[in-house]
Amino acid sequence: MSATDTVRRVLDTHAKLKSPADTLAVDADLYAAGMTSHASVNVMLAVEDAFDIEFPDELLTKTTFCSIGSISSAVEGLLEAAA
Amino acid sequence: MPTTIIATPDARPLDERVAHVVAVAARYAGEVDAAARFPAEAVDAMRSTGLLGASLPVALGGEGLTLVQLGSIASRLGGACSSTGMVFAMHHSQVLSLSRHLGGSASLAILAGRIASEQLLIASATTELGIGGDVRSSSCFVDLEGDKVRLIKNAPVISYGSEADLVLVTARRNADSAPSDQVLVVCDSANLRLEATGGWDTLGLRGTASMGYRLNALVPADRVIPEPYDAISSETMLPVCHVLWASVWLGMARTVADTSRHYVRSAARRSIGSVPPGATRLVDLIAELERFESLVDGMARRTDELSENRAALGGVGFAVSINNLKVTASELVAQIAMAALSITGISGYRNDGQYSVARIFRDAQGAALMVHNDRIIANTARLILVQKG
Secondary structure (H helix, E strand, C coil): CCHHHHHHHHHHHHCCCCCCHHHCCCCCCCCCCCCCHHHHHHHHHHHHHHHCCCCCHHHCCCCCCCCHHHHHHHHHHHHHHHC | CCCCCCCCCCCCCHHHHHHHHHHHHHHHHHHHHHHCCCCHHHHHHHHHCCHHHCCCCHHHCCCCCCHHHHHHHHHHHHHHCHHHHHHHHHHHHHHHHHHCCCCCCHHHHHHHHHHHHCCCCEEEECCCCCCCCCCCCCCCECEEECCEEEEEEEEEEEECHHHCCEEEEEEECCCCCCCCCEEEEEEEHHHEEEEEEECCCCCCCCCCCEEEEEEEEEEEHHHECCCCHHHHHHHHHHHHHHHHHHHHHHHHHHHHHHHHHHHHHHHHHHCCCCCCCHHHHHHHHHHHHHHHHHHHHHHHHHHHHCCCCHHHHCCHHHHHHHHHHHHHHHHHHHHHHHHHHHHHHHHHHCCCCCCCCHHHHHHHHCCCCCCCHHHHHHHHHHHHHHCCC
16 A cells, blocks of 8 residues: 555544545645644644654644645655655 | 874864764763763763864864853753763863963963863862862862972862863862862863762762762962952853753753653554643643743853853842752753653653653752752842842
8 A cells, every 4th residue: 555545544534524535636635625723633643653653843734734645745755764 | 292182173063063972972871871980982072073172262272152052062962961961061161160260371271272172171179078068168278389289179079070181179279268268270180189989879960970089189380270269150150050051951851851742642643533641741841841941041141141241240130040040940850850751651760662751850850959959049048138129
């Protein structure tokens, strides 16, 4: 399963989106799709848990969590840095 | 012909050199604590990166760092290894006590320059047995022997005394002087015999190697700093010590705050949707940390601003503030360490594992005791009586 697929599963569980994550484009705005800022905290924690990573402060911004693509690239960056 | 060791200058920017020393300090912190030994690797790294001379003015071969800059380094070191941070803080308070009070002496200026060119480590012997713990009075005295002076002192504590290249020793000006008529004498380790009278096996700060010694020195007479110790102490030694100690403690507090933050986030990952109980405590801890940061930053800046104003540095108002800094900062580091232990629970209580706060918790208890807060508060109370506004 690619990082993007895992991110979609996390979003389905925690983001409170109006439609399934599979129906959203990678660059679709998640906040416009129904994710609240409160839900985004749960998404952040669940993504950390799923990939066994911890986002550093500088990545804890609204832009990191604004789309499936932005979350996935942040994750991939952290996984590469850890490798 | 005497050989002079010239330290190879490390051309890297200050920030990179500090990062290197911090990494070394962190690597050996556990071992230093477990074995209660001097952090030799980190101090060697300070030497090889030129940090031991960094507080000296550029004219004496140093980097002319401000107290704000030195405090920032002390915090980073203290966050990695409390003992290493304390050695850095104590060393630079001694460097500045010498370099800011040369009183026009050419030989003292040359000696100060050697701190940078040879990267000398400086310790201090201010306490003495039989004087009731008051560092502002001495029983031992400077005894003239030809063109040299003899100094015999029974010191209950000389932090890292055996490791130091120079020791700054307080003593009465001569055999007839009053206990409070003190001078500061710069003793080269080559002219110094230190006979250990006690070990250093403590709850925390186990790497400062603060052993007791019987000190016997025979040094050239021009190694006695002409200015009275009274002025050196109030204008430089106390302010610099308190600002740099507080900076080390701030670094320790930041480290346990980070550990607590990681711990709470990991708990949150296990119970997504509910805020873990530690998060509320973490809010209080962060608030305390922010108070701590502005206190230390404010006093470091204020001391830097006054650095050329000897009257203000020696004034009652400043003395009260600088004493209060030590007391408040030592209480804050202990409170924050306690809060971190509550947040991290058994994981923090353990000596091992990524969430351990045990070592810093123990180290933090020393802050209020090294120059006991009760003694400082009693001194401040006397000052308050004469303070105007």
